[in-house]
Every structure is written in C-alpha cells, then in structure tokens.
Amino acid sequence: MAKTLYKVTFLNAGKVYELYARQVASGALWGFTEVSELVFDVHEGVVVDPTEERLRDEFGNTRVLHLPMQSIMRIEEVERKAQSAIRDATTGEKVVTPFPLPAKPR
Numbered sequence: 001m002a003k004t005l006y007k008v009t010f011l012n013a014g015k016v017y018e019l020y021a022r023q024v025a026s027g028a029l030w031g032f033t034e035v036s037e038l039v040f041d042v043h044e045g046v047v048v049d050p051t052e053e054r055l056r057d058e059f060g061n062t063r064v065l066h067l068p069m070q071s072i073m074r075i076e077e078v079e080r081k082a083q084s085a086i087r088d089a090t091t092g093e094k095v096v097t098p099f100p101l102p103a104k105p106r
Helices: 050-059
Strands: 005-012 015-026 032-039 064-068 072-078 085-088
Touching: 005 032, 015 050, 015 072, 050 085
Parallel strands: none
Antiparallel strands: 005 015, 005 072, 015 032, 015 085, 032 064
16 A cells, blocks of 8 residues: 655745655644655656755755644645645746856857
8 A cells, every 4th residue: 555645835935845745744843734754756867857856955854844834835645746846936937946057258
C-alpha cells in the first residue's frame, strides 16, 4: 500500500511554495502546522530541474517544517508527485533562477 502524499502550498517572503510531503499534522506549537518527510525528485540523469534543486538546497536537511497556519494556502492529498514550484505571489509566474549568460563584450 502506497503511503499518503500531500501537496502543501504556502506563502513565504512574497513567493508561493509548492512542496510534497508524506506527513502533515497539527503542530505541538499553537498556530503551526507540522510538515515532515518532504519528498524531492531523485534524478539520476543529466537533466536537472533548477526549481527542484533550489527547494532541495533550502529544505533538504529539514526534519520537520513548522508553518504558521495563516501562511498555508492549501493542503491537498494527491495520488502522485508532480513538479514542485516556487511562484511569485502577485503574478503567479514561476520563479526560476536564469542560467547565467556570458557578459556582453564592450
């Protein structure tokens, strides 16, 4: 039997984060929701998703994420993991760190 998977959407520093986790519960800290067992894609190949890498860098070593209830926009129980995302809160567009390009010669 497959373990339950949750998609957690929350607001942080003007950006909307979409993460996947195996555990979501009311926290021991009043007003906080505990999100644990975060799920990230494991890529063995050459193609790497920069957003997934950024999320893994930021939350990869996190055992339990304590989110204030007012920052949580939605928690969904889902069948399978889709692409995690970081979006701008005002426009809804994905925030992607652009690939560095060489500077223009002067």
